[in-house]
Amino acid sequence: MIKKVFCFLLILNIVIFSFTLSVNAVQGADTCAFEELELEDYLAIIDDMAETEEYPHFFAENADRYKDFQERYPDMPFETVIALVNVNNDMEGYRYVDIVTEPDELYVLLNKNFMLPQDWEPEELTNIGHGFLVRPEAAEQLEKMRAAMRDDNLNLVIVSTYRTIARQRNLFNNAASSRGVRRAERSIARPGHSEHNTGLAVDVLHRGATGSLSSMRFEGTSQFSWLVENAHEFGFILRYPQGYTEISGYIFEPWHWRFIGIPIATAMKNRGIVSYEDFYGRYLVQGMRDKVNEYIKEQQRLAEEAEAAALEAAELEAAETAARLAAEEAAEAELARIETVIRIASQAAADEALARTRLDAVGREAMVHDTTYINIHFTVMLSVLGLLATAAILYIANVKSIGLLSVLRQVRQGDGSSVLRRQRDGSSVLRRQRDGSFVLRRQRDGSSVLRRQRDGSFVLCRINTPFGTSFRQYLQAKLAFIIFKRFFRVAQN
Numbered sequence: 001m002i003k004k005v006f007c008f009l010l011i012l013n014i015v016i017f018s019f020t021l022s023v024n025a026v027q028g029a030d031t032c033a034f035e036e037l038e039l040e041d042y043l044a045i046i047d048d049m050a051e052t053e054e055y056p057h058f059f060a061e062n063a064d065r066y067k068d069f070q071e072r073y074p075d076m077p078f079e080t081v082i083a084l085v086n087v088n089n090d091m092e093g094y095r096y097v098d099i100v101t102e103p104d105e106l107y108v109l110l111n112k113n114f115m116l117p118q119d120w121e122p123e124e125l126t127n128i129g130h131g132f133l134v135r136p137e138a139a140e141q142l143e144k145m146r147a148a149m150r151d152d153n154l155n156l157v158i159v160s161t162y163r164t165i166a167r168q169r170n171l172f173n174n175a176a177s178s179r180g181v182r183r184a185e186r187s188i189a190r191p192g193h194s195e196h197n198t199g200l201a202v203d204v205l206h207r208g209a210t211g212s213l214s215s216m217r218f219e220g221t222s223q224f225s226w227l228v229e230n231a232h233e234f235g236f237i238l239r240y241p242q243g244y245t246e247i248s249g250y251i252f253e254p255w256h257w258r259f260i261g262i263p264i265a266t267a268m269k270n271r272g273i274v275s276y277e278d279f280y281g282r283y284l285v286q287g288m289r290d291k292v293n294e295y296i297k298e299q300q301r302l303a304e305e306a307e308a309a310a311l312e313a314a315e316l317e318a319a320e321t322a323a324r325l326a327a328e329e330a331a332e333a334e335l336a337r338i339e340t341v342i343r344i345a346s347q348a349a350a351d352e353a354l355a356r357t358r359l360d361a362v363g364r365e366a367m368v369h370d371t372t373y374i375n376i377h378f379t380v381m382l383s384v385l386g387l388l389a390t391a392a393i394l395y396i397a398n399v400k401s402i403g404l405l406s407v408l409r410q411v412r413q414g415d416g417s418s419v420l421r422r423q424r425d426g427s428s429v430l431r432r433q434r435d436g437s438f439v440l441r442r443q444r445d446g447s448s449v450l451r452r453q454r455d456g457s458f459v460l461c462r463i464n465t466p467f468g469t470s471f472r473q474y475l476q477a478k479l480a481f482i483i484f485k486r487f488f489r490v491a492q493n
């Protein structure tokens with residue numbers, strides 16, 4: 001079972017990985033090629049590359065050729081050396097020849113090292129009058145340029161335009177047979193090497209010029225000056241400038257103007273690049289196109305990485321924000337919970353306090369009631385008991401006092417006997433009678449004392465006891481009172 005799951009996951013991984021690869025491959029193929037870029041953008045990319053690389057058009061595999069060519073032309077700027085070597089300008093013309101791969105392009109480079117394919121012909125040509133044929137793009141701009149010159153009162157005569165490769169062959173062969181191959185090569189291109197074979201070149205002169213092209217001194221005319229100044233605006237360049245014979249392979253030809261399109265003509269003018277070989281070697285060779293494509297891919301990759309990083313950062317920030325919000329929310333919830341707990345607890349405490357207060361009130365009421373109830377009963381009971389005890393004590397005391405009196409009666413007799421006589425008012429006086437007897441008289445306050453009189457009689461007088469009786473009686477009464485009080489207090493509590 002585990003094995004099956006593992007296998008399934010492995011297969012799933014492989015499928016996802018393959019899908020990712022294929023997507024990447026498709027994206028890679030999507031990169032802009034040279035043909036899809038505007039020339040301005042393409043050149044701007046190379047300028048960007050030049051920011052970090054002094055010679056973007058330097059190719060390591062050509063290093064030795066750059067060195068050799070620089071030795072041949074010590075005064076030539078190194079970037080021009082590189083550019084010219086890149087277009088095989090260090091190779092002897094007609095000895096080392098490449099067939100161009102883009103013969104239909106307006107920017108095609110043709111010279112003694114590059115030729116058109118055998119029997120190649122332009123797809124379309126426009127007759128601009130007198131049987132002169134040029135490519136439609138060139139025809140349109142040539143017409144505009146001539147109109148602009150007419151506005152400046154300058155006429156321009158077309159002398160030569162498109163030639164077939166076959167006609168070029170005849171031209172060259174005739175020149176070669178009359179002047180010799182070497183001399184013919186200096187001014188006439190071999191078949192397939194001439195820009196006139198592309199339909200993009202025109203030879204022009206001023207009106208009234210007669211004779212051979214080189215004898216017309218076109219370079220001294222206002223027309224030539226105007227063209228040097230303005231032709232780039234119409235996509236034309238002077239293809240074989242003065243002083244560039246070593247590079248172009250041809251003598252100075254002020255009459256030969258090549259249409260390469262407005263963007264490249266303008267770029268050359270703005271960058272001060274006179275030789276098309278120089279420009280082509282710097283910017284348009286296949287190696288540079290590949291470099292630019294690589295550069296674009298790299299920039300895209302960096303941009304994607306930056307985007308991914310930004311996305312990741314944004315996601316991270318979002319996650320952090322979410323986490324912070326969650327934490328704050330949790331904290332708020334916790335706070336709310338604690339507050340609720342506190343509120344509930346406070347409420348509970350308040351309720352409890354209230355309940356306790358009520359309970360206390362009820363309890364106190366109940367207790368008061370109970371206590372009162374108990375007290376009343378207990379007090380009554382103990383009072384009764386106390387009274388009974390007191391009564392018992394008093395009874396006993398009475399018996400004792402009677403007993404005492406009985407002793408007195410027995411002792412105090414004149415004749416040796418004593419008489420206890422009760423008076424009418426209820427008092428009793430124990431008095432010794434003449435006959436020697438004693439009378440016990442009871443005092444009004446209830447106390448009695450037995451006192452001996454001068455006449456030898458005894459009087460029962462009051463003594464300072466609550467009961468007015470004997471000390472023993474007093475103690476007994478006092479004890480009874482204490483017991484009573486104790487009972488009463490217990491009952492009260």
Ligand SMILES: [Zn+2]
Nearest residue numbers: 201202203256
């Ligand atoms: Zn020409």
